[in-house]
Amino acid sequence: SYVLTQPPSVSVAPGQTARITCGGNNIGSKSVHWYQQKPGQAPVLVVYDDSDRPSGIPERFSGSNSGNTATLTISRVEAGDEADYYCQVWDSSSDWVFGGGTKLTVL
Amino acid sequence: QVQLVQSGAEVKKPGASVKVSCKASGYTFTSYDINWVRQATGQGLEWMGWMNPNSGNTGYAQKFQGRVTMTRNTSISTAYMELSSLRSEDTAVYYCAVGGNWFDPWGQGTLVTVSS
Numbered sequence: 001s002y003v004l005t006q007p008p009s010v011s012v013a014p015g016q017t018a019r020i021t022c023g024g025n026n027i028g029s030k031s032v033h034w035y036q037q038k039p040g041q042a043p044v045l046v047v048y049d050d051s052d053r054p055s056g057i058p059e060r061f062s063g064s065n066s067g068n069t070a071t072l073t074i075s076r077v078e079a080g081d082e083a084d085y086y087c088q089v090w091d092s093s094s095d096w097v098f099g100g101g102t103k104l105t106v107l
Numbered sequence: 108q109v110q111l112v113q114s115g116a117e118v119k120k121p122g123a124s125v126k127v128s129c130k131a132s133g134y135t136f137t138s139y140d141i142n143w144v145r146q147a148t149g150q151g152l153e154w155m156g157w158m159n160p161n162s163g164n165t166g167y168a169q170k171f172q173g174r175v176t177m178t179r180n181t182s183i184s185t186a187y188m189e190l191s192s193l194r195s196e197d198t199a200v201y202y203c204a205v206g207g208n209w210f211d212p213w214g215q216g217t218l219v220t221v222s223s
Binding site for chain 1: 142144151152153154157166168202204208209210211212213214215216
């Protein structure tokens with residue numbers, strides 16, 4: 001089965017840039033989607049197809065994907081960005097797969 | 108706007124079944140797949156399966172094969188997820204979500220508690 005690996009936690013000061021990685025075998029050949037989940041709320045799509053943003057998502061959220069690592073980048077981090085972030089891909093042997101999630105802490 | 112509204116919290120005994128509903132509005136219900144994802148307390152997201160509301164075709168994660176059934180009622184734009192032979196490890200929040208390529212939006216979640 002296909003496995004996605006995320007760091008359990010990332011910490012960043014307000015105004016700085018946060019980078020959350022998602023590792024997988026040849027993930028660069030797949031489309032990666034990212035979700036933000038705040039405590040007690042349902043996940044919200046923040047990036048789809050590696051680097052596209054849904055309407056309403058700030059330009060501060062961006063994504064990239066190459067080789068064995070996809071990255072969600074949050075520029076000019078704000079306190080309101082504190083949340084759990086999950087990557088997701090579709091794999092022919094595993095169907096939909098989520099990463100284990102990364103807790104973003106804004107210091 | 109596209110919205111999914113799920114049924115309320117459930118408490119079930121081990122061995123029982125639970126059926127969660129997901130009512131869609133703001134779009135043509137039969138145009139997009141409905142997926143089900145669950146999340147145990149403090150844990151990550153776990154995909155359970157998908158359903159095509161137009162055809163009724165389904166696909167389930169191997170872990171849930173034989174225990175999960177996804178159905179729909181197109182006349183009321185509602186999808187259902189039934190999980191049987193419940194055990195304590197099935198205690199989780201269950202979400203429905205729209206989409207075949209990515210999931211957007213999600214329902215508000217339904218807490219299912221399995222306890223004797």
